[in-house]
Amino acid sequence: MSCQGCSKKVEFALNGIHGISAGVTLVPPVAVITMEQHVPTEILQEALSKAGDYKILMAGDHHGDLPHNKVLPSPVYAGHPEADHPKTITKSGTGKYYCPMHCQGDKTYDKPGDCPVCGMDLVQQPVQKLATQYSCPMHPEIIRDQPGACPICGMDLVPIGGGGSDKEEDQTYDRLLRKFKIAALFTVPIFIISMSEMIPGNPLFNLMELRYWNWVQFAFSIPVVFYATWMFFERAWRSVVTWNLNMFTLIGIGAGVAWLFSLLALLFPGIFPDQFKTHSGNVYVYFEAAAVILTLVLLGQLLEARAHGKTNSAIKELLKLAPNQATRIVDEKETTVAIDDIQKGDLLRVKPGEKVPVDGSIKTGEVTIDESMISGEPIPVDKKPGDKVSSGTINGNKTFTMLAEKVGSETLLSQIIDMVNSASRSKAPIQKLADKISGYFVPIVVFIAVVTFIIWAVYGPEPSYVYAFVNAIAVLIIACPCALGLATPMSVMVGVGKGAKSGVLIKNAESLEKLNAIDIVVIDKTGTVTEGKPSVEKVISADAAFTVQDILQRIISLNSSSEHPLAQATIRYGEQKQIKQLPIEHFEAVTGKGVIGIFNKENLALGNEKLMEQVHAAISPELMEQVKDEQKQGKTVSYLAVGDHAIGFVVISDKIKESSKEAIGKLQKEGLQVFMFTGDNEDTAKAVSETLSLDGYKAQMLPEDKLNEIKRLQQKGKKVAMAGDGINDAPALSQADIGIAMGTGTDVAIQSAAITLVKGDLNGIAKARLLSHKVMGNIRGNLFFALGYNVLGIPIAAGVLYPFFGILLSPMIAALAMSLSSVSVILNSLRLKNVKLD
Structure with a gap:
């Protein structure tokens, strides 16, 4: 399977077999089948073969036509060779591009293009480039770790690979901007010609008759349709072939019908009834409607391309934290090396004001480190020999030496970036509502457009067919499934980035949504409530x-x-x-x-x-x-x-953290109950519980005891969040509705948790909770805006206000409104960047 459309086809085909109930997911590509009695795999395969080129294997069986871990390419669409489409790579691959509407889960692609499901422009995922190298454009054999002049020709060295993700995003924006300029250049004259009848005296018609100006409009529309906005028709065609109907289906039908109708009117005016003709005998043409609609949609894509870059700005800021080079000490001599060349065990020197190059521990020197970019805390932290330091943090005013312990993708900064990227592409459960609506949206809109045409043709004023045609196009153009699809992922992306900057790492969007419904917070003692420095x-x-x-x-x-x-x-x-x-x-x-x-x-x-x-x-x-x-x-x-x-x-x-009491108080004020589960003895647990004014505690608990107690709470209908930092907390973290790991704890705990607090401070739970509130509120606002827009816009475009107020919506105004609806959703999501979590 390659898309949500595939998974729906497969699910429908399997459920068509008597005695079978099937649920199918795209990522992972699994069908969970419940049978009244055993059905041979051959029968399942026969049903799937009728639905398409699909194959089914038993779980764990990799001997068939699908080798284990094989990556399936995207489907090759009619008229579009595979080279023209992005190759699909699973989430474990190295793809750098993803669909902003996450139509295929967290699939990524290794080249730019448009999504094969919804047609949206793929967005580049920010990637960490550990070391930038520079080369001469005339002498590529010259490669340096720093910018400068070529030793052969003297030209400035340029970054290898185009200079990174920002430049690639700019290239996408520049490409759309160039096409928009061309579209606008030809659309403006078409619009002026079309509107010239409103100018007193109509000077244009003194130069030529209307039928000749119609040919001019046709000529000017060709570069708009067949160059600047041709991609919209490609996407529309692909959406019909694959039956992944989307925004571009409606645009392609609406603008395409208007343009083809106008061309027929020019070439064969005699085939049209008098209702379609002006008083001078010329057939109404809609070249200006098609051109203006397409140009305005292109404007919307241009604005979205600019806005998309801001939604993942938090990740970009994290990427900028990683230094490109470091000072390595070998035999008491200092050499400057690229980050890629640092090995575990290397001795590095970090000078005042420099960024810590990799994760490690201080060998010599007592310094102050600014960790705000990772932990979200503005107060610098004092460090002494033996203390840990993280890549991307900034040294104060003293030099120190350190041992490299984690390099490359092992560093905390790299893991944060990877986690934020993954979470930004994940789907929240609330998005299922939008997905379900979107699945029926386009066919319903096409049906409404047909009904609109029939009603206006039968009951509308003269020329009724013209009214019917224009209003049907307006219905197609104003409908915007795109705004509905963007409502959730945009909020998630900005919210996850905001959390990362504040020291709250969200593993997936589902955990962000679940945190909003938590009733009870269970905390461990050592390293969670206490400093973990016994x-x-x-x-x-x-x-x-x-x-x-x-x-x-x-x-x-x-x-x-x-x-x-x-x-x-x-x-x-x-x-x-x-x-x-x-x-x-x-x-x-x-x-x-x-x-x-x-x-x-x-x-x-x-x-x-x-x-x-x-x-x-x-x-x-x-x-x-x-x-x-x-x-x-x-x-x-x-x-x-x-x-x-x-x-x-x-x-x-083990001293209780100064922030623990304050954080617990915040959670209790929000109506949450806070309990402590600890392996420590009854007396110690009681003393800590009384100090922190907890709602309850349980002492002398083994890992399985914590696990079972959380299960018991869940059986009572409670939604439980568990915060811990040790290996012994991992089972409970996995069982809880939301597992919250202290970033200062073990890797096992962090891997078992859905949320990680980088600083290991319980205040991070309050931050995460507030972030969850804000993101879910923003998503609901986006969904209300997108649904409300379509619920109001489609009837107005159909002409429901005409009998009462004489108001009709021009297809061109509908196109502008449709484009701005998506941009508005993105801009509303961007408001999350200004949320204060403290």
Whole structure:
């Protein structure tokens, strides 16, 4: 399948088989079939073959005519060789162009052109070009990383590849502008000739008779129809052949009929009844209507091309953050290299005011980094050796060196750009309404135009056929499925870009819509409510046979193989105390409980009370009382057991983020309930809950407990958002209606979530919630505007006001209104750029 029309055909064909109920999706290309009794694949294939050139395979079966992961090309349309059409590439491909109405889901194309479904001009997807190289136009063998002069001929070096996406967008705009100028150049004289009857004395007719001026109009219309706006007729023809009826179907029929009628009137005036003739015996011609309509539609396309560039301006701003080059240190010597040449482990120097080239950690120097372009927070962040820095952020006033850890597409900036691009092309569920309406829209409009012609021809005043013809064309021209189709994707694109600039990354449009209906927000504790930077307060021994140093040594030895934040805190503490790590055998991390291992035949266990129960380690009442006292203060405590009894514990504190209470208060004011699910103990959870005034909490929860509790809430009809940052949160994040990951957390959590807060701050949830409100309101406004426009415009064009007010709508005015309707939807969407999320 290559388009929504295909998927509808396939679905219709499959549902035509007795005893089958089928649902078909385009991306992925899957048919989910429910059968009353087994139907052989051969019968399914036979039905599909009758519908078109479609093949069906069982899921996982790739041995047929369709090799696994094969990319299907776009269909080749009659009269249009494949070379003239963009090649379709799946979302995992490298295509740079997409349809702004997302007719084929998130398919992209590798060359510009028009959408094979709706006919709209494809829009270029902003892409990250890590390093710009320059070459001499006369000596292409000269390639440099920086602009300058050619060492051979002295000419200025120019960017290789045309200079990037902005220039390509300008080329599209320039192409349309050039065609519009030509169209306007010939349309204006046609319009003047046509309107000359309104000039007192009609000076033009003193030069020539009307029939000769009609030939002049015909001659002037040829460059308009067959050059400047011929693409509209190509799109209209393609839409009919593929039965993907769209805006250009109506334009092609309306303007095409007007122009062909006029040509016949010139060549064969005798075949027309007197009703179609003027008092001088000439047949009415509509060259001016066809030319003006097409020129105004072209103007609309021109304005849309300019507006489209602004809808993804946020992504372009992110792209500009990536520097082109960096300073690499090799053998204590500095060399300037392109970003593409940086490898993991390279030592880089970042000077004051420069952008951080890749993701990594500071090796030497204490600096202040401006991270506002990624996190959305204006206050610079202090960094010291060992701290992480991200590509695109800006160094303050001190030089530092860093180790490159993530390069190319692995950097946070690249991932943000990729996520924003994907989300911008995704469909929100609300768009299904627009898609459904659009599927019936064009046939209904054509039917209304036919009915309009018949009613005016039968009941209209003389010349009734002329009124019927003009009003039918007006109905075809004023209808605008384009505005309906753009209503959702434009808002989503601008909204997702706005979120990215504010540190809120939206994975898809569906999550943006769902967030608007959330009832409950569930949050994790460590790294979500707290700073995620735990530190060891003290280590306590409860056994005379073991000193505090002995206990600490076993704790850091066990934790040396763990990546948990609490484990890293104990390791840092051990390094400060200069404690040597012991060799641990049979290490195992017990999810949600702790870690176990063996040292010198000692069975060691470090973790919470549940782990102690699992390893059958006894805890003395005195030790348990000490631990509870610490937990009541909101601190985390891990027991250490040797063999079958606990010998001590470590106290770890993790400061609550200053913004957590404020963010939770904002969410509660909006009517949301906020609960905390944590693997920590009851006393610690209770202390944190009381501090933050939460609506409730659950302690000592394993990953499966969090998952099951969210399922339970959903079974009650609640819409649940889950915010977390750890691997143990990933199942709950996936189960929740909306998973929200802290950008400071693990990659697994981020991949499991629908929304990522770059800064890892709960205030980001409030921002995301507000953004969801604004985007959904904007979409509803666009849909109301587009539907309202068509509901009002079509009857007016049909002449419903004529019997009462004598008002008729000229097809030329209808064309202007149709073009401006789409532009208005885009401009309304652009208002989201000015929304304040703080």
